[in-house]
Amino acid sequence: MERILRHKEIFEIIPFDFRQNILYFPIRHHSPACSYHLLRTIEEYKPDCILVEGPENSNKLIPVLTDEETKLPIAFYYYYKDTQQLINEDAEDYKCYYPFLNTSPEYNALVQARKRNIDCGFIDLPYGEILIHTEKSKGILREKEVSNYNDDYYLSESRFFNAVCEKTGMRSFEEFWENYFEINGLYMETDEFVANMMTYCYLTRENTPKELMEADGCLIREKFMAENILKSAETHQRVLVVTGGFHTYGLYQLTSANKKEKKLKIHNFNEKVQNVYAMIYSFEAADALNGYASGMQNPGFYDKVWKGIAEGDGNVSEVYENVVMDTLLKCAKESGKEKLLITMSDISSAVSIYRGLCSIRNKKAPGLYELYDSVQSCFVKGELNASSDLPLRILSEIATGSEIGSLCSTAEKIPVIQDFEEQCRKYRLKVDNVAEQEIELDIFSKPAHMEISRLFYRMSYLKTEFAKRTKGADIINNKDRSRIRETWSYKRTVNTDSALIDVSVYGAAIEEVCRTMSARQIKDEQKCSDAAKLYVECFLMGIDISEKFEVKLDEIIINDGDFFSLGKGLYYFNMLDTLKKMYNAKGIVTEYFLEKCFNKIIIMLPSMMDVNAEYANECIKICRMMYNLVTGDVLHKEYDTLFDAFRLMIEKDDPEPSLYGAVLGLLYGSENAYKENIRQALNGYLTGSEEIKKQGAVFLRGLFSTARDIVLVGNEFIVTTNKLISEFETEDFMEILPELRLAFSYFTPSEIDSIAEKVALLYGKSKEEVKKNIELYSALYAEGIRLEKDILKEFSEE
């Protein structure tokens, strides 16, 4: 590697000569070594203009970025709405981040420009323009890294890189980079470092096909950047150009060619179509490991390296050794908090390991990879696996870092984010840390808790990934409805802010945004189920419902001809009705919509009797719900109408057996005389062919779901059912067994016990005797367990 890096040719092609009008400084994003040498270069070159790679339309944010009050990490958040379909016909919205850390050379260059009061600016194409010039699935439009502006992937994905890693015996590109550029770089003179950077980046570029650079917009970006560089060079004497190393050669070629090129035309988008904001960012998000390949990984570790360089005042020889030692001690301390016993002997052994590895690997100082090796050797006791690798996970967290940045007071505040922050302050929600917080809300007794709950629901509706309800009534999915407290976990992430920025056009406050968005959403809804769900969501969010909203809802119910959608709507309105009473809420119309849905369903009900078996369960649920509604207060007046519909249903030919059973059960609930109908129906199944008999089991499932007391009263039903079951051949019995199991699952354990006792008596046995005679074959049991495991595994994989 050293031999390759001593390659002088490219360095001679792109001179790093301080007498030049334009001086190129190649960087890798977030690299402390690049920042270190860049500052030395600025000191010596004394530029009167600094140009930095980055979308040109973010120039307005430079004062915010470089303000002393701003605490990094922050990011520029770009969005572009392709309403004019310039990218493709999908007219989608696009967004991306450009993170800045303390280690970022771009940031340090701009800070220097501010301090020296010289001109500076970003020179790349605006974000939307880059997208327009990028082919599908290439460059910034790559699916995996859609939200990442920078293009370090050139450096780490080239064929050249693979060869270099193999040749140098490094495990990864990151390890190679750390050793040859970050650590060794600190021991080099700036011109030597820049020569190495240029050589490496040039060789990477040489191994990248031109078609790829064309397809991902790289070449057109360089053309635009070159135009900007030449323009600045006309009015300045010393222009320092700070760009990703990959572009240096391309830019140098374009600017030194002395050839008049046709000026690139760019679109003039308004701020609704394309804009950029400064937003807080976190190390966690910046860490390439976490999904954004925004330059170097492990920002927490290299931030400490950078601070060490800054504090060292020119003496950088001890920086890595000190940071590695500090990080090791922190890892030991954090492991201790997790009840792992890390002794002084472990620590001292780890120190000798990383020092020894540094020597055996011919490194000038131990780095992050030696640190990982030493923790693995000395802190992990026993086999390395998921249960023993906690120290490595802790180290990884420390290396990632947990800091969140903040913006200066002069930064343009996005009103909706401001409102969010104010509410967090008001309700004392901790959002200045990346750690997830948990809060229990007593929503019925504490008004403030109700407000917090509403805020969380609003944030969830806006898809901010801010809050998640971990316990509490799940109204939408009909789970745990009896819970009166809610437990939420919440965490402010980068996505929280970006999602709020995305919706900021809909209002200045979160409540207003939710109201506007829900009003827009209801306009597009066509199904009663979706519209009613939105109604529930609005209730949970504490959003007032407008008259327009209700008119639209009414219209949707009238036009919806889908039985199941109306059934779901009925569930939501019923739920809202209960909640309204519970919360003593005013201004929510539920009875009207309940009745409206109910009446539409009643008309369709008889025709559902021959419904496809897979929808029968849903149908039964709706029938039961309607039964509960008419036997309660809300729709009592509709009692006769519903039972007339049920009667019509059982007269239909060829009914779906489970629905038939369920409806008969409901009728039996209102009138005992229907017991005879049930007996006849069961006998019908009993005397039919084998196939009809099998339907008997399905019939039972439906029947038990609505009238299980029929089994518990007297013996007659048990005798008939027993006859049905005992007449099956083994093979047929096995076939209907799942249905039967499902049917009996409607009974409580004590009811099952009582049924079992009655069945045992039919055979002249007591229930104790039945229990005693259970014989279990170990092989069969083992096979069952294995099967269950396999099935569960298969499900979890799906």
Place this chain on the structure above:
Amino acid sequence: MENFIKPPVEIRYAEELEALKANDDGRKPENWQLSPKAVRTFILGSNKAIKYNGKSIGIKKKFFGNDALVERCIITLAGSRGLMLVGEPGTAKTMLSELLSAAISGTSTNTVQGTAGTTEDMIKYSWNYALLLAKGPVKEALVPSPLYVGMTKGIITRFEEITRTPAEIQDSLISVMSDKVLNIPELEEDGLVFAKSGFNIIGTANIRDKGVNEMSSALKRRFNFETVNPVKDVRLEKQIILNEVEQSALANNIEMPIDTDVAELLAITYHELREGVSENGMKIDKPSAVMSTAEAVSVFYQTLSNAWYYEEKINLAELTQNLNNAVCKDTKDDLERLKAYFNTVIKFKAEKLGGIWKEFYDTKKYLK
């Protein structure tokens, strides 16, 4: 070199070790034969040949798959802690410990073999009872154990299969590892044996194999642990099979070319059966038997030696039978799994790739 079935590492690679020693200008820990860097070169190989005795000696890579692990092992042994190599059976833990011992101490044979029957005196020392009766407890009557030898000579003691030894017997190492002293009370004032520099212990242990014991936390604290995983890269596994079979063939005068296609076929087969998924994503029911690279080497060598003595060339039917014998040991289910593998994955490859895979598939009748 005399003809041994499996010559020890220091004999097998004597020339490489001598060449490295003669050219080694790195700093050596006390009593080490080579510097840590030279030990690394010995195990991980070098692109550059070394001039020695007028010859150019190439240093071959001997351990594949995880260079960083080897480096950590070397540095651990230069420190005060022992080295414990853990992992599934057949992942070359023993080979690595032999290579390390041979390069560091010049011998890989100072070894305690752990079994369920290992006793404390096998680890520390025992007595020649005839001499003990004749002369009483004197040094002359003491039978030194490999641990004793390691301490007195300042060399590495290898403790194979340490977890097969009962936990209370394993714990007899604790004081030796902490204080670097072995107490022999019978010898009274001469009874303290202090470890010389260069002494250390390399343990190997199967964590998940049948019949292994737990290791106490106190003992664990005296070791740095390194987990040796099966080789994930099929290319490397093929290379290991080729290297090992070549070495064994050489030692046993089998002068037959090693068929690289067969090595590749075997590497892929073992890799797929171990991982439970084929190259093209088909799911495979994994056999319960250990599908280690060492087993693959053994299957290939068996087939090669059969070909050398009885046939002209490698016979795939013989290979399949050896594979059958290696896989189907513990349970009948493994035979069914192997058959299923042939009927799905190998059949697919036979149809798609033909050639050796077709020949291999045609031997499925030998799976019994």
